[in-house]
Amino acid sequence: MPDVAPFSAGLTARNLAVARGGRIIVDGVDLDLAPGEAIVLRGPNGAGKTTLLRALAGLLAPAAGAIQATGERVFCGVRSATKPALTVDENLRFWARLYQSGEIESARNRLGLDDYAKRPAGHLSTGFLRRLGLARLLLSSRPLWFVDEPTSGLDKDASAIFEGIIADHRKTGGAAIIATHETLNAPGARQLELRNAEAAA
């Protein structure tokens, strides 16, 4: 066996490489994510944050290396996965059925969407659509969250709500990796920076 550390945490990645368009764009990733932890993933545009996050979330096969997750994963991307023709509640109910869990009322309430419950998602503003997308994290009742640019398009209040949700999630033993360009108040969160391999060497 090659000399790698044994898998221990909620998520472990060893010597991970991910590719986009047939080319390796992120290489040599080792990370451990323990219950209650959060990692903020940073890096310039095009560095491969989203691709790395999707691979960690199990949506993309890595080009090399290994990922082990002990617990179910949920990915929440920039695209909100909402259907504009369905109402807010219908979108939430659909997710609740897919994840076989979650109370849509509490998730809706937490994101401040109660006034819009019966409105088609297509009528929501960008910020509120983003809130609806983030409500899926709560509905999923899954321990491992992978969130891409959660606060882009969100106002101060909504960003604070999201930070509170992350904090509560970690308190209950959940873990999250969040890719963002913006400042995020996540006490004790580790930071990972994606850097150009040449510049780093």
Place this chain on the structure above:
Amino acid sequence: MANNAVKRTSLYDFANPVRFEAIAGRVFPFALFGALTLGALGLYFGLFNSPADYQQGDTVRIMYVHVPAAWMALFCYSSMAASSAAGFIWKHPLADVAAKETAPIGAGFTFLALLTGSLWGKPMWGAWWAWDARLTSVLILFFLYLGYMALWRAIPDKTRAARLAAILAIVGFVNVPIIKFSVDWWNSLHQPASIIRADGPTIHSSMLTPLFLMISAYMLAYIAMLLAAMRNEMMARRLARLEDADAVRPASVVEPGAVRT
């Protein structure tokens, strides 16, 4: 571990692109020469040294071009599906390229079969196209080739295109017998039986020589064209990779940052 490493090396060698290039370069002239020689011989025997049909007269000589072409149409589709499966399972670019480059050659043979079938049919049925069951199946096969090639062209990312086209080739291959059966069924309900027959009691032993020569010539022509097309494609890919490497920054690595509080 050591055992594993040895196995990897030999597998790599087996389908190594550089070695492929060397082998392809050596085989190509022989395949081309063989195809031309056997083709000329086959045509000679077919046109001058075999009997005319007592019903169809000299028209039957189209068979020596048509029947092997129809066989090659099916053979190429099968080998395209086999290469696709190999590329899908072992993810080897040479298998992907073989499948991709087989398609236009197979479509060419299919078109030749359709063209000669139509030419043969005109004096027989008095129409260029009489919806003969065999020819109609070959026509649908031609559209299967077109769909496969269109999918390759539509997807810019070559790796993704290879995987998706492979799935289509395999699904198409599985459906070929069903399509063939359904067209025969359709034809038997609506039309009299086919008169284009390469089998059956009418075949004379002197017809077998040119048929055999022609199928060998087609097979060698396929090999020659495939090797040439694969070499071109591999070179084009290497060139694209070189240009890519100049233009694009290297991969990112993760730098663990400080713990923020």
Place this chain on the structure above:
Amino acid sequence: MNAFAAIIVRDVALAFRAGGGALQAASFFALTIVLFALAIGPDLTLMQRIAAPALWTGALLATQISLEQIYRPDREDGSLDVLVETSDTLAFVALAKAAGHWLSTGLVLIAATPVLALLLNISGAALVPLILSLLIGTPGLSLIGAFAGALTAALPRAGLLIAIIVSPLYAPILIFGAGAAAAGAAGDPQYSANLMLLGASSLFAAVISPLASAAALRFNLD
């Protein structure tokens, strides 16, 4: 409600909401039949004779126009990620998506068929085999079509490509379907054989298409 049913219910709801394709497919079906009748002229005997093949071809073409909508919107808005991460077996998701497409397209086309058959002067005795053949055959069209939709989920304008890919694969279903409709109308003993071959084709598609679609979707996730 389990995930399988939830996907079907959502897709059917979306198809019938504003911007959905269900009524467009039915309108397209009706228009092809009307244009076809205009092209052949008001010859009632001829119309009666070619009504079943014309309706079968029209239904097949009307099915094709909405195939692009099965997976592409889900991939674009991120819903496909959700479907993938919540399913143990992606092939069941693919089966549910095909079922949703059939309920919102195939079934709608069949509902429109009696009226269009009336326009083509079809007899009452010929209508039953026609409807029956469509009921057995159109699920196969949705299944094969959904596979083509999965292959092209990441391509922005795939309508024509999908038509090129599915048309040859549709040939057996069209042959057995239109064959069953014609044989049934004529009281031909081949009727039941055609229906059984048609059913076999749809069943075969129900096995192959979800597996192939699931494989294709995995390569369309980035």
